[in-house]
Amino acid sequence: MKATMVLKRDHQTVNGLFRDFERLADDDTLVQRQLVDRIRQELDVHLRVEEELFYPELERVPEAADLVAEARAEHQLVKDLCAEIARLHPTDIDYAAKIEVLRENFDHHVEEEESEIFPLAKKHISGDRLEKIGDQLENRREEILKQIRKTEMA
Numbered sequence: 060m061k062a063t064m065v066l067k068r069d070h071q072t073v074n075g076l077f078r079d080f081e082r083l084a085d086d087d088t089l090v091q092r093q094l095v096d097r098i099r100q101e102l103d104v105h106l107r108v109e110e111e112l113f114y115p116e117l118e119r120v121p122e123a124a125d126l127v128a129e130a131r132a133e134h135q136l137v138k139d140l141c142a143e144i145a146r147l148h149p150t151d152i153d154y155a156a157k158i159e160v161l162r163e164n165f166d167h168h169v170e171e172e173e174s175e176i177f178p179l180a181k182k183h184i185s186g187d188r189l190e191k192i193g194d195q196l197e198n199r200r201e202e203i204l205k206q207i208r209k210t211e212m213a
């Protein structure tokens with residue numbers, strides 16, 4: 060699968076999780092927490108593989124360099140928010156608000172990538188190369204998930 064498709068699929072996964080979260084009852088704190096943990100993990104893996112494997116390719120395209128620099132800065136905001144949320148409990152007063160801000164930041168991330176960055180990638184990177192990066196993204200994703208599972212069991 061092409062890198063842009065792999066990343067789009069990740070976006071859809073996270074979007075679905077946010078939607079599931081919104082449908083939960085206010086007092087379903089256990090499931091809220093499980094879903095938010097999953098969202099944080101999906102985001103962590105997604106942002107890491109993008110930063111490690113996809114953005115470096117685009118940084119070689121002069122037209123895309125500014126957009127990628129902006130995206131990297133925005134990734135940091137999402138990571139900071141995830142770290143804050145990890146320290147909160149669903150019954151905390153600002154929990155729902157933080158999740159909402161995380162969702163807004165994520166929506167913005169998706170919008171910028173899918174409407175600006177991916178079209179530039181398709182324009183400047185060959186189909187074969189995008190397929191190859193797509194494979195690398197999938198492999199790296201598996202590797203990171205394995206590492207996470209190992210640390211969870213330790």
Ligand SMILES: [Fe+2]
Binds near residue numbers: 169
């Ligand atoms: Fe993304």
